[in-house]
Amino acid sequence: MNADTLSRIRIAVFGFAGLVCLSYSAMALAGNTPRPFSPWLPGASGFAAGLVMWLSAIKAGPRAAGMAHDELFWAEWGQAIRFSYWFSISLYPIFGILMGLDWIAPSTSIAAMGTAAGAAPMLVFCFINLRS
């Protein structure tokens, strides 16, 4: 297993975990329910993503893992984190308005905001990485 394979695995697991979180958020909003499906799934998908990456890095060895996590990766991850920070901050006034208008329940807001904030860095990283 080389650095390119590790990078592809990273995109796949980030994309998968990000989509699970985004789906949870979108379905919570659409159904106005804090529990559109098992609330363990977003967290479990994130944990599984980390586990798969960790095991893959061990299998590939320290040199390949270091090559896959080079300065380009950290630059792109940094961009994703910066965007996600402001995205997550912006959710507060948006959901505040929605709750103020009684369009969604506070419990639904917490579920949707939390999973959307969790999905953002992973999906934005995938977008930046696949675009470059």
Add this chain to the structure above:
Amino acid sequence: MAELHNTLKAHRTDKGFTQASLAEAVGVSRKSINTIENRVFTPSTLLALQIARALECSVHDIFYVKDD
């Protein structure tokens, strides 16, 4: 505005490196070499020096500033 340009692809092919083999020699991903060549990614000073060392030339031979 000054922009960083490079002749990395020409130097790399002159020395018989592929993107993958240069990445292996420097210890970064192939994509890093690709994005540097395409001016999508600006490498750190350390990486620029490592690339120059792998290609047995000066960093100034590969990277230069161009005023547009």
